[in-house]
Amino acid sequence: MGYYSQVSIAIEFPSTQHLKEFVAVQRTIPDRNLALERWQVVDKVLFYTNECTKWYDDFPEVQAHMAVLKEANDQGFATSFLRLGEEYDDTEQEFTTGEHSDYTDPPSGYYLLSAQRHIELEFSSARATSVKDFIQGE
Numbered sequence: 001m002g003y004y005s006q007v008s009i010a011i012e013f014p015s016t017q018h019l020k021e022f023v024a025v026q027r028t029i030p031d032r033n034l035a036l037e038r039w040q041v042v043d044k045v046l047f048y049t050n051e052c053t054k055w056y057d058d059f060p061e062v063q064a065h066m067a068v069l070k071e072a073n074d075q076g077f078a079t080s081f082l083r084l085g086e087e088y089d090d091t092e093q094e095f096t097t098g099e100h101s102d103y104t105d106p107p108s109g110y111y112l113l114s115a116q117r118h119i120e121l122e123f124s125s126a127r128a129t130s131v132k133d134f135i136q137g138e
Contacts, residue, residue: 005085008049008119009069010112012078012098019044022075023131026068035064040128045112046072047128049119055083073098080112082119 013019023046027033039048048065055062072079076099083092095112114120129137 002054003086004052005055005083005090006051006119007053007055007065007083008047008080008113008121009065009082010045010047010080010121010123011069011072012112013044013046014077016044018077019046020135022046022072022077023135026071027131027135029067031060031064032068035061035068036131039068039131040125041131041134042123042125042128045123046131047112047121047123047125049121049125078112082113084119 011022013022019041023036026036035048038050039046041047048068057063057066069079069081073096078098079094079096081092081094085091112122114122
C-alpha cells in the first residue's frame, strides 16, 4: 500500500535548442536518463506528470526527477513543481522565474501548472512526445 501523491514538474526553455541541449546532457547521467524516459515534450516545455505515485524523497527515481528539476533551476530556466498528497493539506509547490524568462512577477513557472486538488497542465499535452521520440526525430 503506502501513501500516494499526484506530481507534476514542468521546465520552460527559451528555445527548442536550449531544450535539446539540456536533455542531451541529462541523458548522459544514467539515473536521470532513466527518469527522462517518463518525461514528455510539448513546444519548449519538458514535463513529467504522474497521477498516482509513491513520492518519497529517499526513492532513487524521485531523486532522479528532482535532480533534473534542480539542474534546470541551476541553469536559470523557468520551472514548476507541484505535489498533491492524499491528505487535503499535503501540498508542495515551487515556481521559479529563471533568468531566461521575460516574466518576473509572478514567476513564469507559475503559469505552467496549477492545482485545484488535481494538477492541470497549462499547455496542451495532446501533441506531446516522449523525450526518446523527440531526440530520435532530429
